[in-house]
Amino acid sequence: xxxxxxxxxxxxxxxxxxxxxxxxxxxxxxxxxxxxxxxxxxxxxxxxxxxxxxxxxxxxxxxxxxxxxxxxxxxxxxxxxxxxxxxxxxxxxxxxxxxxxxxxxxxxxxxxxxxxxxxxxxxxxxxxxxxxxxxxxxxxxxxxxxxxxxxxxxxxxxxxxxxxxxxxxxxxxxxxxxxxxxxxxxxxxxxxxxxxxxxxxxxxxxxxxxxxxxxxxxxxxxxxxxxxxxxxxxxxxxxxxxxxxxxxxxxxxxxxxxxxxxxxxxxxxxxxxxxxxxxxxxxxxxxxxxxxxxxxxxxxxxxxxxxxxxxxxxxxxxxxxxxxxxxxxxxxxxxxxxxxxxxxxxxxxxxxxxxxxxxxxxxxxxxxxxxxxxxxxxxxxxxxxxxx
Amino acid sequence: xxxxxxxxxxxxxxxxxxxxxxxxxxxxxxxxxxxxxxxxxxxxxxxxxxxxxxxxxxxxxxxxxxxxxxxxxxxxxxxxxxxxxxxxxxxxxxxxxxxxxxxxxxxxxxxxxxxxxxxxxxxxxxxxxxxxxxxxxxxxxxxxxxxxxxxxxxxxxxxxxxxxxxxxxxxxxxxxxxxxxxxxxxxxxxxxxxxxxxxxxxxxxxxxxxxxxxxxxxxxxxxxxxxxxxxxxxxxxxxxxxxxxxxxxxxxxxxxxxxxxxxxxxxxxxxx
Numbered sequence: 001x002x003x004x005x006x007x008x009x010x011x012x013x014x015x016x017x018x019x020x021x022x023x024x025x026x027x028x029x030x031x032x033x034x035x036x037x038x039x040x041x042x043x044x045x046x047x048x049x050x051x052x053x054x055x056x057x058x059x060x061x062x063x064x065x066x067x068x069x070x071x072x073x074x075x076x077x078x079x080x081x082x083x084x085x086x087x088x089x090x091x092x093x094x095x096x097x098x099x100x101x102x103x104x105x106x107x108x109x110x111x112x113x114x115x116x117x118x119x120x121x122x123x124x125x126x127x128x129x130x131x132x133x134x135x136x137x138x139x140x141x142x143x144x145x146x147x148x149x150x151x152x153x154x155x156x157x158x159x160x161x162x163x164x165x166x167x168x169x170x171x172x173x174x175x176x177x178x179x180x181x182x183x184x185x186x187x188x189x190x191x192x193x194x195x196x197x198x199x200x201x202x203x204x205x206x207x208x209x210x211x212x213x214x215x216x217x218x219x220x221x222x223x224x225x226x227x228x229x230x231x232x233x234x235x236x237x238x239x240x241x242x243x244x245x246x247x248x249x250x251x252x253x254x255x256x257x258x259x260x261x262x263x264x265x266x267x268x269x270x271x272x273x274x275x276x277x278x279x280x281x282x283x284x285x286x287x288x289x290x291x292x293x294x295x296x297x298x299x300x301x302x303x304x305x306x307x308x309x310x311x312x313x314x315x316x317x318x319x320x321x322x323x324x325x326x327x328x329x330x331x332x333x334x335x336x337x338x339x340x341x342x343x344x345x346x347x348x349x350x351x352x353x354x355x356x357x358x359x360x361x362x363x364x365x366x367x368x369x370x371x372x373x374x375x376x377x378x379x380x381x382x383x384x385x386x387x388x
Numbered sequence: 389x390x391x392x393x394x395x396x397x398x399x400x401x402x403x404x405x406x407x408x409x410x411x412x413x414x415x416x417x418x419x420x421x422x423x424x425x426x427x428x429x430x431x432x433x434x435x436x437x438x439x440x441x442x443x444x445x446x447x448x449x450x451x452x453x454x455x456x457x458x459x460x461x462x463x464x465x466x467x468x469x470x471x472x473x474x475x476x477x478x479x480x481x482x483x484x485x486x487x488x489x490x491x492x493x494x495x496x497x498x499x500x501x502x503x504x505x506x507x508x509x510x511x512x513x514x515x516x517x518x519x520x521x522x523x524x525x526x527x528x529x530x531x532x533x534x535x536x537x538x539x540x541x542x543x544x545x546x547x548x549x550x551x552x553x554x555x556x557x558x559x560x561x562x563x564x565x566x567x568x569x570x571x572x573x574x575x576x577x578x579x580x581x582x583x584x585x586x587x588x589x590x591x592x593x594x595x596x597x598x599x600x601x602x603x604x605x606x607x608x609x610x611x612x613x614x615x616x617x618x619x620x621x622x623x624x625x626x627x628x629x630x631x632x633x634x635x636x637x638x639x640x641x642x643x644x645x646x647x648x649x650x651x652x653x654x655x656x657x658x659x660x
Contacts (some may be wrong), residue, residue, distance in 0.1 A: 077555075077559055078558075078559075079555055079558075099558045099559050100558045100559070100560075100561045100562055101561075105559055105560065106555075106556070106559050108556055109552070110552055112552040112555065112556035113556075114556070114557070114575075115553075115575065116574040116575060125557070125560050125562070126561055129560060129561035129562050157654070160654065173556075174559075174560075177560065
């Protein structure tokens, strides 16, 4: 593994991104999930989920444990049969199809490599089941080994490989049959943090080069945001929001989603003025009112809402701002120095402690420290109004 | 010299406890005296007499034959049972099977033997089969109780096996049958081999059940040895036992050597 393969993927992915843009112009639906439910006894693991996934998309199912994301993936793989609902792949009903007949392959969380077979034999296994000729099999195996940069390890057994190498083999094995749909179950779950970041980009690069549609399951929001085009957030067997990583981070639909993805400061507030182009809210025990530069879509009678502002959208300053809206005075309660950035925990007027990130752009300077009196400001577009 | 620690002392005590009796028996197999417990002169005459004793050799052969075939039957039946116990959905049948399968393990051999004898007698009365008790009935009896041991050994292995490996095979297009043959079986093969050897030695060792279900034609080695004890143990038995111990030791040594060589070779691949 010299440095040259590290260079190539970048060039290739550049091309692929362009290709994808042209694909996105006319998205073609590949997978359609219609009202799928799965009950285990009395427990509803998946509750009336409907989804469509387009060709060439990398789609993430994101949720905590017990959210039903893994069950949904297992339903797609065919290991579980849904209690209700239908699944169509490329127009074909696959709801009750056996797993070994589906044109879907999966990369397991534990990789599930066959321990008694070499890397080559592992990759070849799926092709053998298709009764493919030996010559052709050898060709595809070589192709796959090259794709994941594992040519040198063809004759090794899985227990002679490192975690990252095993993952490459597992990926190659699941891609060898050229499935219509690739499933990834917690793809980075078994790797340490450093390797994870590297593999996330590498796996995406390989998937995009092959051009396979992909559904992955993860509990790691960073992973979902790095790897996928679209994310569905699952909770209690339901999909609560679907959208691009930016949509989900910047415009969460509910308080739960806002808290699940990244950190957020929430203010329980009351609407004072609700106009077409802006909203003004008042938080109890805070002198200044908050101005939000967008109207609230629902014209509910209830005036009580949550105002959500991400920590990185707030600016710390020492001087009192000359503004009418959108600032609070506070005292630095705690600082978490993370190197690249620091997270400030600031106690404000109403005794609430809010988070505010400060990126450490200069090497040596004197940022506000414990007990300092500071002011926080933010732009009118920074906040999101969420219904209770 | 290093000070003898408690754990070292216990190790040596254990070794002595386990191996000294065998060593003494091997030594006494070279005893020239006619009395088993009194040392005379060094001699190998009992080895010679052993190979002249056709009756004893016959019983050795019968025992080995029964053990060999029982082990295969037990592994086959036991593996099927273990598979049902670990891979089938919960049902009345599965529950009954998995609780009943351990019964032969805890049942006194006398009862197992007696009940099997009654069964065989009743069967030959009603069905005319098996016509007479002998090698066949011992084989059946040994297969059944050894299958219980195999089922326990194999089901433990199956239970700790990562299910996703089998799922991966299904996912890659192998039917459940093919998955079992090409994926599950190779992965549980160590426990199958262990189960085979366990069954083999259990069958070779068994006196009680064999005595109950055997007929006039079939006398196994433990039966011969036991009956000869009543007339005073012949030193020939010592010679026979010494041969068996040495055979087993040689086999164990060979396995150890082979597995070490394999390990070494794999480590070499890893380094390169």
